[in-house]
Amino acid sequence: MGIWILDAQVVAEGNQLTKQHILIEGNVIEKIIDAGTGVQPDTAGHTVVRAEGKLVTPGLIDMHVHLREPGFEHKETIASGTRSAARGGFTTIACMPNTRPVIDTVETVKYVLDKAASEGIVRVLPYGCITKNELGRELTDFDALKEAGVIGYTDDGVGVQSAQMMKDAMAKAASIGLPIIAHCEDNTLVEGAWVSEGAFSKKHGLKAIPNESEAIHVGRDCLLAEATGVHYHVCHVSTEQSVRLIRHAKQFGIKVTAEVCPHHLILSDEDIPGMDANWKMNPPLRTPRDVQACIEGLLDGTIDIIVTDHAPHSAEEKARGVDLAPFGIVGFETAFPLLYTKFVATGQWTLQFLVEKMTSLPAQVFGLPYGKLEVGKEADITIIDLETEKEVDPKDFLSKGTNTPFIGWSLKGWPTTTIVGGKVVWSEA
Ligand SMILES: NC(=O)N[C@@H](CC(=O)O)C(=O)O
Numbered sequence: 437m438g439i440w441i442l443d444a445q446v447v448a449e450g451n452q453l454t455k456q457h458i459l460i461e462g463n464v465i466e467k468i469i470d471a472g473t474g475v476q477p478d479t480a481g482h483t484v485v486r487a488e489g490k491l492v493t494p495g496l497i498d499m500h501v502h503l504r505e506p507g508f509e510h511k512e513t514i515a516s517g518t519r520s521a522a523r524g525g526f527t528t529i530a531c532m533p534n535t536r537p538v539i540d541t542v543e544t545v546k547y548v549l550d551k552a553a554s555e556g557i558v559r560v561l562p563y564g565c566i567t568k569n570e571l572g573r574e575l576t577d578f579d580a581l582k583e584a585g586v587i588g589y590t591d592d593g594v595g596v597q598s599a600q601m602m603k604d605a606m607a608k609a610a611s612i613g614l615p616i617i618a619h620c621e622d623n624t625l626v627e628g629a630w631v632s633e634g635a636f637s638k639k640h641g642l643k644a645i646p647n648e649s650e651a652i653h654v655g656r657d658c659l660l661a662e663a664t665g666v667h668y669h670v671c672h673v674s675t676e677q678s679v680r681l682i683r684h685a686k687q688f689g690i691k692v693t694a695e696v697c698p699h700h701l702i703l704s705d706e707d708i709p710g711m712d713a714n715w716k717m718n719p720p721l722r723t724p725r726d727v728q729a730c731i732e733g734l735l736d737g738t739i740d741i742i743v744t745d746h747a748p749h750s751a752e753e754k755a756r757g758v759d760l761a762p763f764g765i766v767g768f769e770t771a772f773p774l775l776y777t778k779f780v781a782t783g784q785w786t787l788q789f790l791v792e793k794m795t796s797l798p799a800q801v802f803g804l805p806y807g808k809l810e811v812g813k814e815a816d817i818t819i820i821d822l823e824t825e826k827e828v829d830p831k832d833f834l835s836k837g838t839n840t841p842f843i844g845w846s847l848k849g850w851p852t853t854t855i856v857g858g859k860v861v862w863s864e865a
C-alpha cells in the first residue's frame with residue numbers, strides 16, 4: 437500500500453506550475469504522472485492525499501539549525517526541534533554542535549544520531565566541532581568524527597580566532613573531503629555589543645558591532661580556502677563586504693559557498709522597535725544597504741542557499757534584557773511563508789528560485805541525495821498552501837522557542853503536510 441498525492445502543483449520553470457500525480461511506495465517516489473495526460477491513477481488500496489491547488493515541493497532542507505540537545509533541553513530537544521522543522525516543511529536539517537557538551541567527540545555524535553533516530557521525525561545531519569569545546573585551542577579528531585557520521589566541521593556560535601588554527605582545520609578537512617562551515621566573527625571587533633553599527637545604534641547611543649568583524653573572517657578564510665583547497669562554507673552572511681569578498685573569491689575559482697537567513701533578507705537595524713531581545717541575533721540585523729547586498733548576492737549566485745539558523749531560547753532567558761539575553765531567533769516555522777510572501781508573492785523572485793534555494797541547491801552544495809522530486813528518489817515531500825493568509829503566532833509553534841521578531845506578521849505560503857522517506861510526519865490539523 438502506497439500514498440497517491442493527487443493534483444500536485446509542481447514548479448516547472450519560473451512561476452509556471454504543472455499538475456502531477458505522485459505515487460509513493462515505501463520510502464521512495466515510485467511514479468509521477470503528468471495530470472495533463474488525463475490518465476487517472478488507480479488509487480485502490482492506496483492512501484490518497486489531495487493536493488488540489490497546493491504547491492508540492494521536494495522536502496525543504498535547512499543546513500544550519502540549533503536543536504540544543506544534549507544539554508539545553510529547556511530551549512529545544514531533538515523531539516521538539518524536528519517537529520518544529522516538519523511544521524515548517526523541512527525534511528532534512530543539519531544541526532550545529534554548540535550543545536552541552538559540544539559535539540566534539542564520537543560519543544556525542546552517536547548520542548545525537550541515536551536520539552534523532554528514536555525521537556526525531558525529520559532527517560538530522562550533525563556537524564562536529566572544529567576545535568575541542570569550541571575554545572579555538574585544539575582541533576578535534578576529524579577522522580573519528582567523520583567516521584561517526586558528521587557531515588562537516590564548525591564552531592558555530594563563535595569564530596575560530598586563530599588563522600593558523602583555521603588553516604590547519606581546513607587542510608585536515610580537505611584531506612578527508614568534508615567542508616568547513618564558518619561562523620565568521622572577529623572577537624576583537626565586537627566588544628560586547630548586540631546591535632550593528634547603523635541608525636539604531638546611533639539613535640540610542642549604543643556600542644555597535646561593525647561589519648568588519650564578520651567580513652575580516654570571510655576574507656581571511658577565503659584566502660585560507662584557496663591555500664588548502666577545502667570546501668569552505670560561510671554561515672549566515674549579513675554584510676555587504678562579505679558578499680563582495682565571496683563574489684570575488686568565487687571569481688578566482690576558490691571553493692567557497694555561502695548561506696543567508698530570512699531575517700537578514702527581510703529586516704534591517706532600522707526595523708528594530710526598541711530594546712527587545714527578540715530582535716537580538718548573531719550576526720545582528722545590519723543596515724538596509726547590507727540587506728540589499730545580501731539579496732543581490734543571493735540573486736546572482738554569490739550566496740548559494742537559504743538557511744534558518746533556527747536558534748531557540750527560553751522566554752525566561754530572552755526576558756533578561758537585551759544586554760544579558762542570548763543571541764538567536766527561531767526560524768523553522770516562519771521561513772517559507774516569510775520568503776514566499778515577501779519575495780515571491782510580490783513578484784521579485786520566481787517560485788522556482790525560492791524553492792531551489794531551499795531544496796536542490798543545499799543538496800548540491802553538501803552532496804546530499806535529496807532535494808528533487810524524481811522517480812526512484814527518497815520520498816521527501818512538502819505540500820504548501822499558497823493562498824491562506826495567517827498571522828504568525830508563537831502559540832502555534834511546535835518549537836519550544838517563541839523568540840521571533842515576526843510576531844503578528846500576516847503571511848501566505850504555509851506548509852500543510854510534510855513527508856519524510858514516504859511517511860507523513862506532520863500534517864496540519
Ligand atoms: N545565531 C544566533 O544568534 N545564535 C546561535 C549561534 C550562532 O548561530 O552563531 C545560537 O546558538 O543561539
Ligand SMILES: [Zn+2]
Binds near residue numbers: 620672719
Ligand atoms: Zn553562527
Ligand SMILES: [Zn+2]
Binds near residue numbers: 501502
Ligand atoms: Zn547558528
